[in-house]
Amino acid sequence: MMLCGNTLAVYRGRFAPSPTGLLHFGSLVAAVGSYLDAKSNHGEWLVRIDDLDPPRVVPGASKEILSTLDSLGMEWDGEVVYQSQRNDIYQEALASLNKLGLIYPCACTRKKIIDSGMMGMSGPIYPGTCRNNRSVHAKLSAWRIETKSDPIVFQDLLSGSICQRLNREVGDFVLQRADGVYAYQLAVVVDDAEQNITHVVRGADLQDSTPRQIYLQQLLGYPVLTYMHLPLVTNHAGEKLSKQTQATPIDLSNALAQLIAALGFLGQEPPVDLSNSDIPSFWQWAIENWRLEKIPCQI
Numbered sequence: 001m002m003l004c005g006n007t008l009a010v011y012r013g014r015f016a017p018s019p020t021g022l023l024h025f026g027s028l029v030a031a032v033g034s035y036l037d038a039k040s041n042h043g044e045w046l047v048r049i050d051d052l053d054p055p056r057v058v059p060g061a062s063k064e065i066l067s068t069l070d071s072l073g074m075e076w077d078g079e080v081v082y083q084s085q086r087n088d089i090y091q092e093a094l095a096s097l098n099k100l101g102l103i104y105p106c107a108c109t110r111k112k113i114i115d116s117g118m119m120g121m122s123g124p125i126y127p128g129t130c131r132n133n134r135s136v137h138a139k140l141s142a143w144r145i146e147t148k149s150d151p152i153v154f155q156d157l158l159s160g161s162i163c164q165r166l167n168r169e170v171g172d173f174v175l176q177r178a179d180g181v182y183a184y185q186l187a188v189v190v191d192d193a194e195q196n197i198t199h200v201v202r203g204a205d206l207q208d209s210t211p212r213q214i215y216l217q218q219l220l221g222y223p224v225l226t227y228m229h230l231p232l233v234t235n236h237a238g239e240k241l242s243k244q245t246q247a248t249p250i251d252l253s254n255a256l257a258q259l260i261a262a263l264g265f266l267g268q269e270p271p272v273d274l275s276n277s278d279i280p281s282f283w284q285w286a287i288e289n290w291r292l293e294k295i296p297c298q299i
C-alpha cells in the first residue's frame, strides 16, 4: 500500500495468460510489463489462467506457464485463479444483466452476421437482428447485450484518450456462446472486480475490447480500472506473436537473456552488464528503473 495525499491507494495488477500454448516472447513482454508496473508501484501481482474455452486449452500448458514464470523469478501474490472453475460467478453476473433487460438470445450463424453486418475493428458488427425478436429458442442461442450510442471514453496510460461508440463500432456483443461458454468480455470484467484488480496492463490487441469491458463494469456497478496497453511483439510478417502464428516458446536455458530482451522491447534500456548478473539482480534493476515514458508507442 502507498499513501497518495490523503487517500489510501492500493495497486493490484494481474497477468492472465491463455493456456492455449506455452509462454512465447509476446506473452513474456506482457507478463514483464504488468509485473514491473505493479512492483514499481509497490503493488500486488496476481496470475489468472484464462482457460474459459475448453477446446482451445492445451493439456499441461497452465502448469508449464506457471513453472516458466517461477523460473523467471516472477512471484505472484495469492492463489492462481482458473476461469474454468468460476462459471457460477459469471452466471450471476449474466443474471444481473438479464434483470436490467439488456440481454437477449441470438441464434444467428456467423455467416448470417457476416452477410448482413458491416466489418468493424473486432470482426463483423452485429446488425441487431434478434434484438427485437425475443421469441428465439434460448437453449440454442448465444446471449448478446444491447449496446448504446453514448461514447465510452477511457485514458490509456500509454495511448491517451480512447473513445468508442459501441453500437456503431462493435454492435451488440456476445456474453455467453450457444455452447454455454462465457465470453472473455464478461469473464474478465467479473474476475477483475471480484479480485479487486485496480490496474490492467496487457497487450495492445486488447485495447479495442476495453470499452466493452467498461460498459459491463458500469452496468454491473463495478469500480473503474486504470488501463495500459503495451506495444505488441510481431513476427517478420507483421503478425502478432501467438500460437496461431507459430510463435516459439521462450528458451529457459537462458532465462536472463529472455528477460533482458523483453525489457529492451519495452524501451527500458537495460545496461549491458546486466547480462552478466543474475535474475534477482535483473529484477532489482528493472523495478527501480521502470519508466512508462520510455515504452515505445505501438507502430
Ligand SMILES: [Zn+2]
Pocket (backbone or CB within 6 Å): 105, 106, 107, 108, 128, 129, 130, 131
Ligand atoms: Zn441474432
